Amino acid sequence: KAGVTQTPRYLIKTRGQQVTLSCSPISGHRSVSWYQQTPGQGLQFLFEYFSETQRNKGNFPGRFSGRQFSNSRSEMNVSTLELGDSALYLCASSPPTSFQNIQYFGAGTRLSVL
């Protein structure tokens, strides 16, 4: 099976712009979670989608949003970018089994805001 695929791998944006990141989960996985990874804060949970519905949400401002499509692919959007949004954004999918609490991570999208 192909792993979790995130595109693009790298992004450079300027303050005030918006950005969309994409995540394709492992085939058969219906849960997709997004995380922000920074050196000082570690991994911070953004939100989780399951069957096209946001099931959980972390403590991020409304500028961060997401959605999930019927094929389980997910997108994350960040509007009005700020310098502090520079980070590695990780996507993870989980299987619909008793192991559903295991997260399989993508390689991430590194966002740099100038």
Add this chain to the structure above:
Amino acid sequence: AQRVTQPEKLLSVFKGAPVELKCNYSYSGSPELFWYVQYSRQRLQLLLRHISRESIKGFTADLNKGETSFHLKKPFAQEEDSAMYYCASYNFNKFYFGSGTKLNVKP
């Protein structure tokens, strides 16, 4: 709110020495605990989970509910163990990750 604390940002040991990476969690309900590892230039991946009670790559972790800890241990560290380690809890349908500990095993 749930919290997972990894007090050490960096842990350096010599090859063959025992290693213990600390993890404490804030108690609420019955969280499921995990250790994830990220080797250089690789993806973050699951190392072990407490309900499996297994040893992976020589690592074990015991859940201590009294101390709300889930420390990761290995009796003899190897150079290939050098990586970033994250402790995580799953509770109330959410994952909570610690800030990570970088393990450096010196030759």
